[in-house]
Amino acid sequence: MNVYGIRAIYKFEMARMWRTLMQSVLSPVISTSLYFVVFGSAIGSRMGDIDGVSYGAFIIPGLVMLSLLMQSISNASFGIYMPKFSGTIYEVLSAPVSFVEVVIGYVGAAATKSTILGLIILLTARLFVDYSVDHPIWMFLFLVLTAITFSLFGFIIGIWADTFEKLQIVPLMIVTPLVFLGGTFYSISMLPPIWQTITLFNPVVYLISGFRWAFYGISDVNVLLCAGMTFLFMVICLAIIAMIFKTGYRLRS
Template sequence: MSRMNWPAVRAIYVFEMHRFLRTATQSILAPVISTSLYFVVFGAAIGARMNTVDGVPYGLFIVPGLMMLSLLTQSITNASFGIYFPRFAGTIYEILSAPISPVEVVLGYVGAAASKAIIIALIILATAALFVPLRVEHPFWMLAFLLLTAVTFSLFGFVIGLWADGFERLQMVPLLIITPLTFLGGSFYAIEMLPPFWQTVSLANPVVYLISGFRWSFFGRADIGIAASLGMTTLFLVLCLGAVTYIFRTGYRLKS
């Protein structure tokens, strides 16, 4: 069994992180402004009419949803653009011909994308602390969900970056699928607030399980059991790993 080529992994990781740091002002300022606007609109306007949700002040209740919304979109976007640009520029063939395995390529790109997404999520958490008194009952599980979700959706973004044949497709999944599913997944409301029929329909939305588990780590209560949330996230992680394995074994979108 060959040894892991850590210098190659580090080279890809550092290159991708440098690309993030070159636009650090925009990358950091954008989530701060958007989070502040969410608190002004949702926290002030709606929160004034809805004091608590499941015993949690509304302004505090939306913090996990805001973090998850950003985490999902950032993970997918960073990973998909990270691997798409080498394909677009033709430099992907240099990576494929280098003495580096598919596992090491994935570790470099997915690790960098997940790191960026987690940094942005933590910035949102820090910004939220300026508006509401933060409360995290299970900090270990909060970080665990943060890491697991970032890695899972960075893998998903990696698959999208290999599948896409244009910039339109790169943006299609985050904008037309992930963002609506996140808004409909209980980011800004509790599923139990919906009529029974729509509560049942919501269970078909995989993002519901992510947000519910993440919210549990903050407040110790959730719409769905923690075991189900972890199970669904792990299942999606396995599916994404399977998709990446298939792509490298067959050369799909890599050698053509």
């Protein structure tokens, strides 16, 4: 294992976070804070509890997941796309590092940035809504696991994209709607039976349900199934990345 190579990639990507602090940290924190103000404080104070949890507190896990997924994808996709765009990707491919070490460096940095951002958002939420965390260790594990999984997904998008516009297509057109329809602002038990069944095909439901269980001990789906689905998606992403490096898809041409 080339630790020096991993460290070099990791430190370079982490340095980009501090160079773009406004865009990487402040912007998503401010955007999520607006959700807390509008849905948590303003609207939440006029709505009843959901499964014994105030509405403002109920939506916190979903909003954190929204920011976490978007930032994980954005950080990882932009991180690998820029070397392709500038042509420096060939220096990485010719360096004495394996594809595993390249992935660890880029995905590790993206997941670290997303995890830090998720924790900052959780601290910021305390200013607007009172909430509790029943299982803090599970909460942190779900946070890290989701950040790693969707950083891998973002890495795939960054390799697939050949324009800056394509970097935004999947997050905006697919991921964001899935998050909003995945129980961010409601429990799927509130839906008619047919829609409950359809919603279970939304993979984001399992992420939000598992994360919400770590906070309040309530979940729309069994928590072990939530963790299993997240692991399954991570394994699929790893398999796709391995195939990309094996074939050189959009890396060597």
